[in-house]
Amino acid sequence: MKKHVLLFVSVLALFLNSCTSMKNTSKTSGLYDTTWELEYISGPRIAFDGLFPHKKPFIKLEKSTNRASGNTGCNGFNAQFKLEGNAISFQPGATTMMHCEGGGEQQFLKTIQQIDSYSIDQDGKLNLNMKDIAMMRFKKVADQK
Structure with a gap:
């Protein structure tokens, strides 16, 4: 169970970080x-x-x-x-x-x-x-x- 929670938290953190990176890129695109x-x-x-x-x-x-x-x-x-x-x-x-x-x-x-x-x-x-x-x-x- 701990492995699943750790995996979920890791994937969530990776997803949130990629959204932030995309947001910063689009900020300068315009x-x-x-x-x-x-x-x-x-x-x-x-x-x-x-x-x-x-x-x-x-x-x-x-x-x-x-x-x-x-x-x-x-x-x-x-x-x-x-x-x-x-x-x-x-x-x-x-x-x-x-x-x-x-x-x-x-x-x-x-x-x-x-x-x-x-x-x-x-x-x-x-x-x-x-x-x-x-x-x-x-x-x-x-x-x-």
């Missing part, structure tokens, strides 16, 4: 090759639409190259990112050099450099966090050009 549009940024006292009067910023993460690309609301940008578990960091690289209105571009680039983790909430929104506080929130959108 992160990549998706266009994420910014809908909230922490910090500025200017209304969101005032920061980004013509275009909302977006970001797309590519797993194979660990590169992020997108738009700051005015200029295109590229960045390297490092991902380990839910820890993520960005090192912005080149941006285009158009004149921007609203001041949102500087806020976007400043904030993304402070990000240290991410989460995807129950609504499927991507939160980029600094010390467990959501600094930027993105929603999935159709691919941007």
